[in-house]
Amino acid sequence: MIETVGLGRRFEGTVAVEDLNLSIKDGEAFAFLGPNGAGKTTTVRMLCCLIAPTTGTAYINKLDLRDAESQLKIRQSIGLLPENPGLYESLGAYRNLDFFARLYGVSAKDREKRITELLKTLNLWDRREEAVGKFSKGMKQKVAIARALVHEPEYIFLDEPTAALDPEAAKTVRDFLLELKKEGRTIFLNTHNLDEAQRVCDRIGVLRTRLLAVGTPDELASRFFGRATLFQLREVRPEHLQALRSMPNVLDVRQEDSSLIVQVSDPKHDNPAIVSRLVAMGAEVSYVEEVKRSLEDIYLKLVGGG
């Protein structure tokens, strides 16, 4: 379990992250969503015990990351994929992974088994001896991901794993993340790709220095936009709008072409009354459907981009 308590970090003047309170369960896939400079990398670095928080703290597996002895244990249980792959470019993929496996204290037997397995899964086995400097971006990223996994960490932190990749390589990486999720590992994914967050993760936290919102995509949708329902009519007349606005449970009514978008707090309870009312006024209802809010709408609303 990852738990942050008032976690914050300042850099001479700039506040990178402030008052972060978060709790991530074991086995959960969590996405940290935010624009550039939102403090995603800073947060991950704090959680990996690379830099110290200036305020608050965090507990990983109940270990306080301010404690020096705990830091070693925390790092042991974490696999980090940083923003840059940062491989030893003159060395081969196998050698790169072997070095890290040794530092993580993986036994000789497990080392060989694990590295072979990872390289084969990632389709790099045939090129394991080649200097990785010659690899494409996507291949380097795969080696870097394998590096984060050689010691079978409980927690995996990925800092914008697909940001620098072409769509095909990005898809390979994403599919691999889904595999990891199936294995039941706890995933912490930094991204500014909404689609990626939604596809890979169970829960999303929107960050801009402060945590603006956190929840499943559906929760976020209903929290920030209420539950909206679309009533498609043959023809919308002004009195329809007026009538609906005067109903007690209706929060908001908008007209879009020949549709009425109606927000109520409890659609199950309130929608039948709306339909009856419209029909009573002689409106011809063609169909009724729930309005799905995309993550993008929520995100833009939160970070104030549109």
Added chain:
Amino acid sequence: MRLRWDKVSTIVRKEMAEYRKNRYILLTLILMPLVMCTVLPLVYVIPITLLSPPPTDQPLDLSIRVEGLLEDQQLVNVSINNYRIENVELVNCAVGSCEIVNCTIYSCVVSYSNISDSQASSSIISHCNIWSSTTINTINPGSVFLGVESELEQNLKLIVNALLLFILLIPSVLPTVIASYSFVGEKLSRSLEPLLATPTTDLELLMGKTMAILLPTVLITWLSAIPMIIIVDVVTQPLLGYFLLPDEIWLLAVILIAPLFAVLSVLLNVVISSKVTDVRSSQQIGGIIVLPAIAFFIITLVGLVILSLTNMLLFAAIILALDALAFYLAVKAFKREEILVRWR
């Protein structure tokens, strides 16, 4: 802070693997010592041996020549004037209260003998050697038979001490080159962040980096001393009649002071590398590290300090103290937090 040597050795081996793939590091490791230990001794020693005149007979009256082997003899109260003594070998002799005045003594050897209450004056003595013998109350025995060193010998010793400077430059310069490529390379390729994320302590990382530079440096310094000694001896032995190197000062310098220098250089480079971001400025600042070596030898060459065993030990102690200071600074500079925040 914890220090586990298996982690350190893992880092050292990885670094070595990287050096092997780095053309610049390899070239420096091979070429610089090669030049220092072969070209320089030849350039310095040969002119000296050519320039110094062979020991000649004037201005002495050489009426009598003495040659040959004296074995199991007792020489007491012998006074020798105006002789040329050449190719004389004293073996197992007892020399007492003897005096040599106005002689040329050339290419003589004394061994397994006892010499007491004797002196040589106003004589030119060269290409002589004395060994496995005792000298009591005898003026100027030195390494030379009963006398002062020749001019050639003095010059050669000066040059040989100057060569020591080059031997000490190797452990000062090599770490600068290796460190600049290994640290700055690590910064540029951003490979430090994943390394810092591993369950190793800052001290283990520092030691790994340090040892990885230190080991090849010390090994190469030691290896390059060997051809240097051989070249000096091959060139000078025919003139001196004995092997000039290695003497105790050289042994001390190569075995003890060179590694201490290497440690200083490596640690200061760690400190410097943690403050700069490109190869060139790291090398330029790293160049400062050779200054103590050069300063010390200018002082000795000018004659302010004599290169005696005691002075060398004192020098070693000073460097050791500087090593300790540099280690303290390096430990302070080499912190995960600092490295990540600074090296952006």
